[in-house]
Amino acid sequence: MTGGRPDPIAAFYSGAADSEGRTLAEILEWDDDRLEMVHDYIQWLFPTRQPSGVNPIAPTVTAETIRRFAGDLELRERLRRAFDRMLVFYGLKRRGARIEIDDARFPARAGVWLHSGNHNHLRLTRIMDSLATLGLPDEALALQRCLLEDVADGPGAGRMSPRTLDFWRSAPG
Numbered sequence: 001m002t003g004g005r006p007d008p009i010a011a012f013y014s015g016a017a018d019s020e021g022r023t024l025a026e027i028l029e030w031d032d033d034r035l036e037m038v039h040d041y042i043q044w045l046f047p048t049r050q051p052s053g054v055n056p057i058a059p060t061v062t063a064e065t066i067r068r069f070a071g072d073l074e075l076r077e078r079l080r081r082a083f084d085r086m087l088v089f090y091g092l093k094r095r096g097a098r099i100e101i102d103d104a105r106f107p108a109r110a111g112v113w114l115h116s117g118n119h120n121h122l123r124l125t126r127i128m129d130s131l132a133t134l135g136l137p138d139e140a141l142a143l144q145r146c147l148l149e150d151v152a153d154g155p156g157a158g159r160m161s162p163r164t165l166d167f168w169r170s171a172p173g
Contacts, residue, residue, distance in 0.1 A: 046130035128171035
């Protein structure tokens with residue numbers, strides 16, 4: 001609780017609705033097209049310490065948020081489920097502790113996000129930052145490795161700006 005009010009991010013990850021009345025469970029059921037077209041949910045799924053220019057009313061991570069996630073395995077598991085849903089969206093997959101390209105989904109999904117200037121590059125930076133901040137640093141580093149080694153040095157070579165790659169290199173932590 002901060003100032004007598006529950007932490008909004010922990011509350012959202014515990015089943016409360018976001019500012020638009022959507023729950024985590026509802027958002028995780030969205031299809032890929034809806035995840036692409038709606039721009040004000042990602043700040044709730046993967047909150048960071050910085051306010052969002054796209055969704056300035058979305059809550060930011062506080063010391064209380066970090067404390068709540070550190071002390072609650074279920075909150076971290078729900079965050080991991082949100083991460084897994086977004087991996088599918090990007091055509092990636094988890095194999096053990098490793099994140100890698102999903103050969104069956106990646107070609108179609110890459111057409112949506114794997115080109116210079118795409119807003120999903122910022123989303124991916126946000127995801128890494130959020131995971132590292134809220135107690136899933138290994139997942140953040142696994143995504144970083146996948147993006148920089150598998151994607152940027154593979155099918156994405158030359159399809160992302162140097163600035164995006166710099167953001168990805170510095171994102172976790």
